[in-house]
Amino acid sequence: MRDSYGPGEQAAHDLIRGAAQAIGLEIAVDPIGNLRMTLPGRDRAGAAVFMGSHLDSVPQGGNYDGAAGVVAGLAIASGLQQAGVRLDVDLTIMAIRAEESAWFDVAYLGSAGAFGLLDPGCLAITRSDNGQSLEHTLREQGFDPTPIRERRALLDPAAIRAYLELHIEQGPTLVARELPVAVVSGIRGCTRFRNARCLGAYAHSGAVDRPYRRDAVAATVALLHHMESVWLQQCGSGADLVLTTGELYTDPALHGPSKIAGETHFVLDIRALSPATLDEVAASAREAAARIGDAYRVTFELGATSDSPPAVMDRRLRARLLGLLAQPYEMASGAGHDAAVFAKMGIPCGMIFVRNQHGSHNPDEAMALEDFALGADALLQLLLDFPL
Amino acid sequence: MRDSYGPGEQAAHDLIRGAAQAIGLEIAVDPIGNLRMTLPGRDRAGAAVFMGSHLDSVPQGGNYDGAAGVVAGLAIASGLQQAGVRLDVDLTIMAIRAEESAWFDVAYLGSAGAFGLLDPGCLAITRSDNGQSLEHTLREQGFDPTPIRERRALLDPAAIRAYLELHIEQGPTLVARELPVAVVSGIRGCTRFRNARCLGAYAHSGAVDRPYRRDAVAATVALLHHMESVWLQQCGSGADLVLTTGELYTDPALHGPSKIAGETHFVLDIRALSPATLDEVAASAREAAARIGDAYRVTFELGATSDSPPAVMDRRLRARLLGLLAQPYEMASGAGHDAAVFAKMGIPCGMIFVRNQHGSHNPDEAMALEDFALGADALLQLLLDFPL
Secondary structure (H helix, E strand, C coil): CCCCCCHHHHHHHHHHHHHHHHCCCEEEECCCCCEEEEECCCECCCCEEEEEEECCCCCCCCCCCCHHHHHHHHHHHHHHHHHCCCCCECEEEEEECCCCCCCCCCCCHHHHHHCCCCCHHHHHCECCCCCCEHHHHHHHCCCCCHHHHCCCCCCCHHHEEEEEEEEECCCCHHHHHCCCEEEEEEECEEEEEEEEEEECCCEECCCCCHHHCCCHHHHHHHHHHHHHHHHHHHHHCCCCEEEECCCEEECCCCCCCCEECCEEEEEEEEEECCHHHHHHHHHHHHHHHHHHHHHHCCEEECCCEEEECCEECCHHHHHHHHHCCCCCCEEEECCCCCHHHHHHCCCCEEEEEECCECCCCCCCCECCHHHHHHHHHHHHHHHHCCCC | CCCCCCHHHHHHHHHHHHHHHHCCCEEEECCCCCEEEEECCCECCCCEEEEEEECCCCCCCCCCCCHHHHHHHHHHHHHHHHHCCCCCECEEEEEECCCCCCCCCCCCHHHHHHCCCCCHHHHHCECCCCCCEHHHHHHHCCCCCHHHHCCCCCCCHHHEEEEEEEEECCCCHHHHHCCCEEEEEEECEEEEEEEEEEECCCEECCCCCHHHCCCHHHHHHHHHHHHHHHHHHHHHCCCCEEEECCCEEECCCCCCCCEECCEEEEEEEEEECCHHHHHHHHHHHHHHHHHHHHHHCCEEECCCEEEECCEECCHHHHHHHHHCCCCCCEEEECCCCCHHHHHHCCCCEEEEEECCECCCCCCCCECCHHHHHHHHHHHHHHHHCCCC
């Protein structure tokens, strides 16, 4: 467990920094704690290639989510050092802080903070376990919240030629397809109805016939069933999309086994690589909610969406990485990664997924080192195949 | 609020008993507190006509659920007395105890107890508000639990020629159809999957594509949507049926907005007038759960059903009551009534529903006395139209 801006994450930083120093990399730590480890290239003034990931984990997380990407960067730098290969440009391995939102309820604190993208209000957010504010925590760890308060960038995007990240897949696709690695096509954006409700009327389950019901469960089932057909249609026409209702509940204070439910609460989580798909599916949900609400004499209050845009990986880097794989396979990432922040800054990004058993965000995360080596090797070959 | 075997119900009994004494009815109270008020007929030895309902209410209940039926009996007896009409047989108005299951979690304590039908184990059941056992409560109110312990009947079904009950509808049908009263065709039986579950696997909502999901919400939606189509089919072929899922929830300790849900809990409440319909629909649910479970890679555990059989009202009494209405209309009762217990004993039963505004089991229950009078008058005409 490597808690964001806590002793667990710091221990990982200390370990990685020690390893980087041992192979002679240049070390820098920015004011908010991101660790940069640089293997100098021939042209020290030009834009560098960045490679990295995060070192924090969720509570009760595993060994590989994030950390594998930092270790991959170090392994590549170490291999280049040992082989006496000098790249044309600097290679900077970045061990990023606080990617997980589990601790401070904001994702990408380290990478977004490095580009001056954070809302200063986030300094007041408290850590979920100990109630300490981000500002207090940063100071306590010897870091400086000032750049966040001033929205000051600590990295110049123009000085970064490309950002490369290796990460475990976090899903079952590569295991199911018996593939060791994949190239990531992009990080799905998310449009989420976080607090959707259906309002009907409570009534006796036996005494009210169908035409007189205002059944919130029946209407919600009809809506979610319709959304599944929208999903199948979209996928049938080639769109990348996942649709999930992970929370759905009647009111435990008011529901009952012999009652018609007067209210449901639910989440509708829409993720896709294309902003147009996100918009279309959200519009379908609103249209269906109005139509099905009328038919079932209930009211849907879908509420506002929370949105994070898709981050498409660089087309050229994707093609070159695919060409380096023995079994070329490309797939979307459903989970967010620091690469999304670099992509947002206009930096060409490339990502490699490594298959992992037992899912992620749990202590049983697993990854074969053979698979990891295949992924790291693809990134190494890409670096050698200059210019990026 | 007329709490079962509590001061509220007792106050109603005292009031009704006083009114019955004032018009000269014979009074008897059985060992478990049911009040019988008899208007003597010409043939005192023959089987009597019973008329009645219960005097208790749910917590925060209204004025009419149950009580209207007892008052209707008294009004009819009073009318006969005042008009100097003597019936051929005794007319016994029965004010029944504890019909509502809200207090002791068992319905029909009074009527089922009168016929020796109660499981003696019910004496240990505690009242939901004060934790006192039924046995303790009965003794405290001056009643005797012995007949319940010995399963001893306090009424001889052979001595009851017919049971008539007036009750508010409890549903919106008569209000919607602008009808003052209806004849009840029967009391729907109920087959209920009380503790159904769907077991899938929790996973990241973005990172797991459709073919790899074990999504408990999606599978539950598919099952409930299928059951709605079964409902529509059954109704299309003329069956009486209502289907309700009044409780449905993901696990608040484990669900999340960006998670696929690994588990749902739900109720499937099936009510119909025909035992065959109940069986068919329950079988459809089991068949669909197996099929949809396979398709969604989840397991449904529907569990055992709790069952109460339908109680069909007497065909001849129904026809005669219908013939007495200016606007003849027949409908099923979805809620249970004491008439179900009398019907179970093989006693011919007839029921009249009176329209009521604002539903039932709430303080806003409403009933126009004009509608009540139409219902009571139909029962009076039926009595005069001897033999039943």
